[in-house]
Amino acid sequence: MLNKINIAGIIIGHLNTLVDARSGKRSIKDITLFYVSPVIAACLYWWAGQVMKPEMTDTLVTAGAIFTGLLLSLLVLVYDQRSKLKECHDDTSVSIKTGLQELFYNISYATVISVALVFMSFMHKMVYVKSGGIGELTGPILIFLGVNFLLTILMILKRINIILTMD
Numbered sequence: 001m002l003n004k005i006n007i008a009g010i011i012i013g014h015l016n017t018l019v020d021a022r023s024g025k026r027s028i029k030d031i032t033l034f035y036v037s038p039v040i041a042a043c044l045y046w047w048a049g050q051v052m053k054p055e056m057t058d059t060l061v062t063a064g065a066i067f068t069g070l071l072l073s074l075l076v077l078v079y080d081q082r083s084k085l086k087e088c089h090d091d092t093s094v095s096i097k098t099g100l101q102e103l104f105y106n107i108s109y110a111t112v113i114s115v116a117l118v119f120m121s122f123m124h125k126m127v128y129v130k131s132g133g134i135g136e137l138t139g140p141i142l143i144f145l146g147v148n149f150l151l152t153i154l155m156i157l158k159r160i161n162i163i164l165t166m167d
């Protein structure tokens with residue numbers, strides 16, 4: 001039953017793309033960039049005593065919903081391109097297939113984060129309206145998700161650029 005909504009494979013697949021291209025090993029720099037820096041941003045936000053206003057969550061919901069739709073369309077495009085390369089076995093095609101597979105995981109992960117951002121925005125708005133105190137916790141979570149999402153989108157753009165400029 002829960003296998004239908006289990007996103008562990010998406011998260012693990014995304015984490016497996018955070019490797020050093022030269023050594024093939026997990027990149028501590030990538031882990032720091034994609035997970036430690038959003039935690040630091042969220043902690044700084046909390047430490048500064050900021051509380052996210054419900055109006056800001058409206059913007060996050062709108063942006064998250066738009067990005068979710070765009071990312072799902074991009075997933076279909078990447079899948080289509082990968083299926084067209086199945087018959088090719090030269091070195092460039094293999095590199096592009098690998099890049100598309102990693103891109104597929106990254107886009108899937110970004111979609112999950114976007115959905116989580118929308119969900120947490122709804123939760124923040126409900127919690128903020130009912131009791132401002134717990135809103136202090138949901139704000140930093142939104143900051144973490146937002147920074148992580150932004151960095152993941154930038155990585156996706158970079159990977160698309162690399163794949164499209166391969167000769």
